[in-house]
Amino acid sequence: MARHQRPSPIFQLALSVPTPSPHRWSAQIAERYACILSDDLADWFDAEIWKGCGSGEYCESVHPEVLLSDAPEVIWPGLMPANLLPILGDSMGNWLGVRIDSQNQANQIVHWYHGGGDWIPWGNRLSEAIVFETLVDQLPGPRRAAALPAENFQRQSPPKHDAIVRWAFAKYPREIADLMDRRIEPAAVADRLLSHSIAEVAVRFELIQAALFQDWSRHVFEPLAESLELDWNDVVKWMFDADQMPESAWLKIQGMLNDLNLDPDPRSQDWKTAARHARVSQSLAPELSWPWDLIGYHNERLGNRKEAIAAYWQGAMQSTFTDQSVRLHMHFTQSVSAKFSIARLNEIDPAIVAGNDYLRLLLKNGESDDLPPLRQVYEHWMRIADDCESHGNLDAAFDSLMRAGWDLGAEQIADYGKILERIEAVAAAAGQTGRSRLAAAHRRCLDKRYGI
Numbered sequence: 001m002a003r004h005q006r007p008s009p010i011f012q013l014a015l016s017v018p019t020p021s022p023h024r025w026s027a028q029i030a031e032r033y034a035c036i037l038s039d040d041l042a043d044w045f046d047a048e049i050w051k052g053c054g055s056g057e058y059c060e061s062v063h064p065e066v067l068l069s070d071a072p073e074v075i076w077p078g079l080m081p082a083n084l085l086p087i088l089g090d091s092m093g094n095w096l097g098v099r100i101d102s103q104n105q106a107n108q109i110v111h112w113y114h115g116g117g118d119w120i121p122w123g124n125r126l127s128e129a130i131v132f133e134t135l136v137d138q139l140p141g142p143r144r145a146a147a148l149p150a151e152n153f154q155r156q157s158p159p160k161h162d163a164i165v166r167w168a169f170a171k172y173p174r175e176i177a178d179l180m181d182r183r184i185e186p187a188a189v190a191d192r193l194l195s196h197s198i199a200e201v202a203v204r205f206e207l208i209q210a211a212l213f214q215d216w217s218r219h220v221f222e223p224l225a226e227s228l229e230l231d232w233n234d235v236v237k238w239m240f241d242a243d244q245m246p247e248s249a250w251l252k253i254q255g256m257l258n259d260l261n262l263d264p265d266p267r268s269q270d271w272k273t274a275a276r277h278a279r280v281s282q283s284l285a286p287e288l289s290w291p292w293d294l295i296g297y298h299n300e301r302l303g304n305r306k307e308a309i310a311a312y313w314q315g316a317m318q319s320t321f322t323d324q325s326v327r328l329h330m331h332f333t334q335s336v337s338a339k340f341s342i343a344r345l346n347e348i349d350p351a352i353v354a355g356n357d358y359l360r361l362l363l364k365n366g367e368s369d370d371l372p373p374l375r376q377v378y379e380h381w382m383r384i385a386d387d388c389e390s391h392g393n394l395d396a397a398f399d400s401l402m403r404a405g406w407d408l409g410a411e412q413i414a415d416y417g418k419i420l421e422r423i424e425a426v427a428a429a430a431g432q433t434g435r436s437r438l439a440a441a442h443r444r445c446l447d448k449r450y451g452i
Helices: 025-033 039-046 064-068 126-138 163-169 174-181 186-195 200-212 215-219 222-227 232-240 247-259 271-284 289-302 305-316 340-348 350-354 357-361 374-390 394-406 415-429 433-450
Strands: 084-089 095-100 105-112 119-121
Touching: 025 039, 025 064, 025 433, 039 105, 039 126, 084 105, 084 126, 095 126, 095 433, 105 126, 119 200, 126 163, 126 174, 126 186, 126 200, 163 174, 174 186, 186 200, 200 271, 215 247, 222 232, 271 289, 289 305, 289 340, 305 340, 340 350, 350 357, 357 374, 374 394, 374 415, 394 415, 415 433
Parallel strands: none
Antiparallel strands: 084 095, 095 105, 105 119
């Protein structure tokens, strides 16, 4: 869901570039960003796999010379998190990028969606992400795209004819490569990917969507809901949780579908399976909001109040750019709070929210449909960063600065100038040299792109 007005991305991926240096590309990039590239990424650059013309959705490889430049033009500063370096893009402005961690390791690959800045891990190797993208249409569930695309992607040739895809699949056992050549049951595809720990969080997210999907929801849109005198926000809530739908509303929807000669499956969801995948995803990527949100809601459904509150508290501390709320239909709570977990905490025990400055800040007052006060959220995290830095807790200061920019998003693009400068300095002082170098590159891109 978009939280900023996005400029139309224009990509210039160095169609004509200088002759490569005799030194390895990976060594140059590692030196440029003071980080350690995974073996997978090093091979991508040094074997010059990026030169291949991919037929998949992600087919626009970034030339190493672009990444080595002073201000890489593929970076969208402020919109992309400061620890993200784009590697492989599609034709619509979405990217697969590598995140640099606190140990200066460049390994985790995430999908970044330009339409709202949301991101989700696609594995710890670029090859995982490419395998996942190649096979995602074979996984269970109806909503297989990694974001909400403006148009449906159609692969122009079989994956096995794609040099980039062949490189990625060659990293795994034959039973994974076999998935390119023959179709097997969607659940078996998922099991095979999970058994080899390929893009595990992304695969489990698809399985969660499959477990919670209700067939009727694919036919019901806002104008139709209005024609049935149903509140659209309520309909979204029922898409998320079938048990919340009154029988009177279901009879209206069922009647409409019958009039259209449609016979949807009965309302049913597998919350136990969804929660199981959410728990594993949470253990693999605790920085994501959606696993905590789902764990909390599952416990709330079961009447496990203490467990629900504990999970919601954790979810409330994560960035809204990791909530996947539109894909999961959890955005029905946004009239209460920009964060699902905070809205649910306020429903379970308003005193918990009222007693915490940060949670209270993100609770809407009901007088306006405006977003929460982005400026106040920004200033909240900047104050905490100042306090942490003054006490020598540089890692916590870095985390707070990241939250200042990418919790809800800063109010103005100009705010990211100060954020990126602080991140560069604090990360360097904390020994997080990779993050420092990358933040500096984002800062130069901010100046080059926006004159800030």
